Amino acid sequence: MNRASSTLQSSPLLSACSHNLIPFLELKIYNRYQTFSILDDLPTPRILATHVAYTSLPPSIINSNCRIVYLCRNPLDVFISHWHFIPGIPIETPFSLDEAFEIFCQGVQSFGPVWDHELGYWNASLEKSHKILFLKFEDMKENTAFHVKKLAEFLGCPSTQEEETKGVIKERSEFCSFENMKKLEMHQTGIQTTDGIQNKNFFRKGKVGDWTNYLTPSMSAFSEINGRKVG
Secondary structure (H helix, E strand, O other), rough: OOOOOOOOOHOOOOOHHHHHHHEEHHHHHHHHOOOOOOOOOOOOOOOEEEOOOHOOOOOOOOOOOOOOOEOOOOOOHHHHHHHHHHHHHOOOOOOOHHHHHHHHHOOOOOOOOOHHHHHHHHHHHHHHHOOOEEEHOOOHHHHOOOOOOHHHOOOOOOOOOOHHHHHHHHHHHHHHHHHHHHOHHHOOEEOOOOOOHHHHHOOHHHHOHHHHHHOOHHHHHHHOOOOOOOO
16 A cells, blocks of 8 residues: 555564554554544544454444455464464463363354354455455465455555566565564564553464364364354
């Protein structure tokens, strides 16, 4: 979205944590620690992030002309990633893997059951494909450049012929890859001022199928039996 105004050498990602560059609607724009919104202070067009389920979005978003990009991931990989992430949150209490898995299967999660969360945006994307782009983490890992180009087109900033000739898509995709983002200095140091989470906690592995290194066959089978096949 901002590639025309900054080179890779001057990219904001070299001086700020990525989670601070795109503010979260429920954490930075509106949160329990402030009595005002900073929304009006942000220049347009605005890019915001959220973990909120589609059914919980306010009409002001659903009925607006804004574009929504939803990124889903295999729920079991989501579970393992979240299980590792929780100990890094100062106000949270870590659980054993068995305890956390039972809670996960019961649908007790911060923003609702993961399967309902993903299906909500998936069904909405089928009805409003012009407004909601549904992306899969696994597909993006397999062919990042293709999906970056698709994302740019959806957001109204398609790549030009000159950019494609110069390999801008490939260049930006590699720069924003998980592997490169993880090693950036801003993601190795620093801490989130609102919740005390270390920036490095946002970048663990970024691997597809990492859940197989933690969950037993019976855990996987339990997920399938309960109508939540995720393999």
